[in-house]
Amino acid sequence: HNTVSMFIGTIPMGLATIINGCLAFGIARFGNGIVPVAHGLWWIDVAMSLACGVLIPYLMFTRHEHSLDGMTAVWLLPVVAAEVAGASGGLLAPHLTDPHAQIVTLATSYVLWAYSVPVAFGILAILILRMALHKLPHESMAASSWLALGPIGTGALGMLVLGADAPAILAAHGLAGVGSVAQGIGVVAGLCLWGFGLWWLALATLITIRYWRAGVPFNLGWWGYTFPLGVYTVATFRLGATLNLGFFGMVGTVLTIALAAMWLLVGAKTLAGAWRGNLFVSPCIATPN
Template identity: 65%
Template sequence: MNDKIISLYSGARPLSALSSPKEAIRQFTPNWFAATMGTGILALSLAQFPWPIPGLRLAAEGLWMLNIVLFLAFTVMYLARWMLYFDEAKRVFGHSTVSMFFGTIPMGMATIINGLLAFGLPRWGAEVIPLAHALWWLDVVMSMLCGICIPYMMFTRQQHSIDQMTAVWLLPVVAAEVAAVSGGLLVPHIGEAQSQLLIMITSYVLWAFSVPLALSILVILLLRMALHKLPHESMAASSWLALGPIGTASLGMLVIGGEAPAVFTANTMADIGHIAAGVGFVAGVLFWGCGLWWMLLALLITVRYCRDGIPFNLGWWGFTFPLGVFTVTTLKLSTLLAIPFFKGFGAVLVVTLLLVWLLVAAKKVQGAWRGTLFVSPCLKS
């Protein structure tokens, strides 16, 4: 299994270049969608920078549009793989690592949906709301399928062991709480009170569908690292993945709780709305504190890895989305609390995220151009 994990992240193909453009389709895997997660969260973070900078929001909107292009291109390539190489493509369900990356597809879509509200609404008006609403329900279905089907495959078809476990186990289950955050952002733009309540309750269910399971996985991950130490250096970025569900759990409580009073009041449940708002705020702060601990730990782990060098691979996108979610959560707290620290710290995190994204994106473009990043470990299993 260790060889499977290393081969996924090594970014090295047995051939010096792709034998044909069609080979890129044959070797295409879901982990490419991690790039849409990192790009999308950077766009959303830049749009929320606490101080106005000329042209920054326009740049963020352009990045969001680029993210749409990437998502569509990756979707076409992956669908083409299933149509042209069905027998090889279906092997993904038996692979203990590649299958986890199915969760990146609905999470990448969630950043596009959130961008429709942040960028599309001001530019094109309320016409984008029905599209965002429809895409959100599609995202909900995809997230729940990932959260159920991939763990089922883990229990029935795949081979796993504690010493080879990494934080990629989180990817299929975290998608649901990301969809929950999108639901909280969408609900104030829905006009009908009953529909608002349906989205609100669904968002709470999605949060509960994901967060407790993610926390359970984190407990196992802590035990694994204490007993078996750090994973192979090709998995260095996975140390940041745990920050994702923690930061998203915090953001979900803050966003959903913030909209709860208006939604529940409109549905004659005002008392529940005020309770939900208070619980959401307190839970959001608590999860943010837990995320701060994990971010500092991940930083120390990364510094240790850097001493021996970290080989580039698609897994480097794991540095971006978790940090981005924690950044957006920090910026959200800066709008709720009159504490200058959150605004300043959020700005620092945005700049850090931008620098990390530029590094990872540059290396990815270079690797994609050379063809070295197109590798499907399922074909070697």
């Protein structure tokens, strides 16, 4: 039940991916008529993210059984959904034609960022303590060390995107000064979070090397390597474009190559395991009584 509750938090993130796809590809295919659809889906995503962000921790506090040595970065999944929705709101706001809808979307996105990122960082602090006291999680959770890069990368990307939207949207409501401040805060916060993500990226890489040297068997949890690295890569490119620094473009290219290699590896192992029939196993059926 603990694991199921945690992964329910990934459902809003899947919806955010659909919303982003509507904006990135749907406008060119269907025109601006797709924007109201994306807007409606975004508000559904907001409601789901807010609910997951507080109800699942509430269940953890009142009904689930947990221990510090059993903690992993999976604890982050319910609370990260809100900042993912916030970053999507930053992508959506410039496409809205109603100035009131723009500022409401922008303000809501900032609230979603604050609803998620501080909580995620609190969990990360406990996670560092857990690993110091109880060492690394079981090999079946090898990929969980990368999940922490998700809220860090999404937090950086959200600040950069929202900061870029703020000047024009807030200026239309007589808040040009606030918009300039928001833009500056977005750049500084994005850069600082990127630096924190760099530390976690290096740590996760070392942890992964240790696991793989020990011959960790493949499981579906390996897909956890992809999303965090992907969003951190996007934040890297966005930071390079914002600061006009080629360094971030080079780092982003290296991360993209690593991400593509990981997708190919995990995808190939998933297909092979599905073909052999040893990947999807129900323990309650496989083990009598």
